[in-house]
Amino acid sequence: MQGKFISFEGPDGAGKTSVMAAIQSELEQQLGTEQVIYTREPGGNHISEQIRQVLFNSENTDMDGRTEALLFAAARRQHIVSEILPGMEAGKVILCDRYVDSSIAYQGAGRHLGEEAIWQMNQFAIDGLLPDLTIYLDVESEIGLKRIAEHRSDQVNRLDKEKLAFHQTVRQSYLRLYEAHPDRIKLIDASQPLDQVVADVKTAIHARFAELF
Numbered sequence: 001m002q003g004k005f006i007s008f009e010g011p012d013g014a015g016k017t018s019v020m021a022a023i024q025s026e027l028e029q030q031l032g033t034e035q036v037i038y039t040r041e042p043g044g045n046h047i048s049e050q051i052r053q054v055l056f057n058s059e060n061t062d063m064d065g066r067t068e069a070l071l072f073a074a075a076r077r078q079h080i081v082s083e084i085l086p087g088m089e090a091g092k093v094i095l096c097d098r099y100v101d102s103s104i105a106y107q108g109a110g111r112h113l114g115e116e117a118i119w120q121m122n123q124f125a126i127d128g129l130l131p132d133l134t135i136y137l138d139v140e141s142e143i144g145l146k147r148i149a150e151h152r153s154d155q156v157n158r159l160d161k162e163k164l165a166f167h168q169t170v171r172q173s174y175l176r177l178y179e180a181h182p183d184r185i186k187l188i189d190a191s192q193p194l195d196q197v198v199a200d201v202k203t204a205i206h207a208r209f210a211e212l213f
Ligand code: TYD
Pocket: 011, 012, 013, 016, 017, 040, 041, 042, 072, 097, 098, 099, 100, 102, 103, 104, 106, 107, 157, 159, 160
């Protein structure tokens, strides 16, 4: 059986962590824990987690934008080989917290490296592997930033500290990706209460994979 590769995307503060936890728990009840893999980028295995430490070290304020983009892509490559492809071959449902769209939105648009340049550079890393379905949790930047300030002030990372303008640029890029890839990317209104967001995500997953939910 062929696996199912579902990525989750969104600007910071969209509630991705809570939504993914709810979806993972329900899928595990339906399919059994063995059949569901939760994994995140950058990370998911010991090599990519080491790259993550470098990316999010708050002392690395002098990191060059292209270096950052290459490190995200390197972490992604290892993640594909170590987690995603083996999971796909084993027929599992893979819930992936961020994937290549994050690089296009954050590095391509947010850091002004160019969406097309980041897309091209990532081709070498992903070697054609795109998610079967991408859930994009859309939230206005003001709301997203407010949520971060309220709920996660203890764990704000280097990238979270960027200004409102950065977040708005990231969101606009996500909206462009959504418009360009409507078959793969489904937009969910993440400003709604969590229960409703989860319900909408389940509907989108079911529409793509009739056997789920
Ligand atoms: P993380 O702490 O995992 O938070 P979140 O819950 O928002 O996913 O941090 C991930 C951060 O890394 C987030 O700010 C987006 C950023 N990022 C990129 O800039 N480019 C990428 O390719 C990826 C995968 C993440």
